[in-house]
Amino acid sequence: MKWVFVTPGEIWALLRQTQAFLTDRLDDPDAPRILFVTFVAPLAAINCIAVFVRSLIVDSLLAGFILGIGTFALQLGVWLSLAIILPAIARQFHTTIEDDHSFALATYASVPMWLATILFVIPDDYWLVSLWARLTIFGVSTFGLFILQRGFVVLDVRPDVRTPLLVSIAVAYAAGYALLSMLVGLTAHILLYILT
Amino acid sequence: MTDSSPQSRTDLELAALFSKAWGVFRRQPGALIRGFLAAIAGGVLTLGFAMAPLMVGYIRMLDRASRDETVDVSEVLDGMPTFVPAFLVALITTSAVVIGSIFVVLPGVVVAVVWCFALWFVALAEQAAWPSLRSSWSLVRHNLGNVLLLLLAIALANFIGSLLIVGILVTGPITLLVTTLAFRELSAS
Numbered sequence: 441m442k443w444v445f446v447t448p449g450e451i452w453a454l455l456r457q458t459q460a461f462l463t464d465r466l467d468d469p470d471a472p473r474i475l476f477v478t479f480v481a482p483l484a485a486i487n488c489i490a491v492f493v494r495s496l497i498v499d500s501l502l503a504g505f506i507l508g509i510g511t512f513a514l515q516l517g518v519w520l521s522l523a524i525i526l527p528a529i530a531r532q533f534h535t536t537i538e539d540d541h542s543f544a545l546a547t548y549a550s551v552p553m554w555l556a557t558i559l560f561v562i563p564d565d566y567w568l569v570s571l572w573a574r575l576t577i578f579g580v581s582t583f584g585l586f587i588l589q590r591g592f593v594v595l596d597v598r599p600d601v602r603t604p605l606l607v608s609i610a611v612a613y614a615a616g617y618a619l620l621s622m623l624v625g626l627t628a629h630i631l632l633y634i635l636t
Numbered sequence: 637m638t639d640s641s642p643q644s645r646t647d648l649e650l651a652a653l654f655s656k657a658w659g660v661f662r663r664q665p666g667a668l669i670r671g672f673l674a675a676i677a678g679g680v681l682t683l684g685f686a687m688a689p690l691m692v693g694y695i696r697m698l699d700r701a702s703r704d705e706t707v708d709v710s711e712v713l714d715g716m717p718t719f720v721p722a723f724l725v726a727l728i729t730t731s732a733v734v735i736g737s738i739f740v741v742l743p744g745v746v747v748a749v750v751w752c753f754a755l756w757f758v759a760l761a762e763q764a765a766w767p768s769l770r771s772s773w774s775l776v777r778h779n780l781g782n783v784l785l786l787l788l789a790i791a792l793a794n795f796i797g798s799l800l801i802v803g804i805l806v807t808g809p810i811t812l813l814v815t816t817l818a819f820r821e822l823s824a825s
Contacts, residue, residue, distance in 0.1 A: 513740040521784060528781030531647045612785065615792045624741045631738070 446479045451555070454548055455583070458590045462548065466594050469544040472523070479547050484515035487557035498563050503632055510628040514620055515554065521616045522546040522609075529608050533601040545591045549584035556580035585610060648782040648818055650789050657813035660702050661806070668809040670709040671697050678712070688726035688755060689715040695759040698809070698816045718758055724765035725754045750776045752787065756819040779822050786818055 453461045470478070492508035523546035530537040537545070559573040585606060592602045661668055675694040679687025693715025701707045715722060729751045737744030750773045757768035776783050790811040797807030 510740050513742050517742050517745065521788075524781050525785045525788065526781075528648070528785040532650055532785075611792070612788055615788055615795075619788075619791055620741070620745070623737070623745065627737050627741045627744075 443474060444478060446482055451551060454551055454587070458587055459594065462587070462591050462594045465548070466541055466544055466591065469540040471540065472543040475543055475547045480516070480519055480550075483551060483554040484512060484519065486554055487515055487560055488512035490558050490560040494561050494563055498565070500636075502635060506628050506631055506635075510624045511560075514624045515550075515557075517620050517624075518613070518617050519546055519550055521620070522550070522613055525612055525616075526609065529612060530597070530605060532608065533605050535597050535601050535605070537595060537597070541591075541595055545588060545595075548591070549587045552583040552587070553577065553581035648779075648786060648821060650785065650814075653786075653814050653817050653821075654789075654793075654810070656702075656817060657810050660698075660704075660813055661810050663704070664701060664707060665806075667707050667709060668698070668701060668813075669805050671707070671712050672805065672809045672812070674709050674712045684726075685723065686716075686719075688722035689719045691715065691755060692718050692722045692759040695756060695812065695816055698813050699760055699820075702813060702817055702820075715759065718762075721758045721763070721765040721768065722755065725751075725758055725768055728765065728769065729754060749783065749787065752776065752783065753815075753819055753822075756816065760816075760819065761823070775819075775822055782818075782822070786815070790814065 450461075469475075488508045488511045491511045492504040495504035495507050523543040526542040526546060527537045527539060556577040559577055562569055562573045564570045588609060589602060589606055592605065597605065671694050675687070675690040678690045690712050693712040696714050697707045697711040700711070729747070732747040732751070733744045735744075736742075736747045751769050753772040753775050754765075754768045757763045757771045758765070761768070761771065763771060793807045793811050794804060797803035797805075
């Protein structure tokens, strides 16, 4: 299939005409490795670059490098975990989501969050602005739930299980994100402590 | 939609597992909490050296409890004859997780996940260290989605338990029971 990098037009189509976009993409979903190269890696890199730039401004090149790489690993880890556990969560509700569909859904649902993480460029020094940035990232990320919900419609998931499925995915996603970000943050700071 | 993924061979129903584990726990909560505390305390007092063998004893105790047998705290010591394989499994896993974590965490997490059932293979299949690590890898590989979801649910339950401080005394044994029941279900398939 298409080894073409994601374009702003595609992102716009996903955000503005979600169901039409998903109908097209979920009919014959890209393989996970294609999604990874063309969609996931470029968009997950936004967070990495934002953290790198912020650390360069307020700290050092080494801190920027370690925290940037750590953030990239975090985004990839969360994406991969979501894509892998989505079919298992679906089976808890006696419904089936195929692996390729799961990877596609996890990718498209993560797009709003990946875009919003550009706000991580804002330094933590001004707590009010920093708080606003994080709340905005959280708020924008919840649009991913809407994308997932539209995806369930396209995949013909039974209407009575859509909401519990969505809630379970949101809880699992939040737990996975919190757990991984804690581990990544801890390791990055230990590495920084050792190296500086 | 049909699902042809390898991990769909066995469907772990988390709600049923937690419900069964809660039923087992309710039958003899005192013994299960005492056993949990004994395994942890024994591990701490021996600076971690006896933690894995005691945990093997505790897993065997939980397995017997899940078959409605009456258990006693002294059964935690049943794991001591497996000291060598249990200790090696813990040593290899911990070292690999620490080394893997240096490379931006993910390799460490992967190692922790793929070898998460190794101690259960030592306890319930009486395997040696290296075969138990290989068996765990094989089991997780074929049930990746189920296992990740299980670990996430366990982490969440224990997090909630630790918020209530003494809650971990309840969620600890229950989540280990859930893991034991899941191990039985997955390895049977």
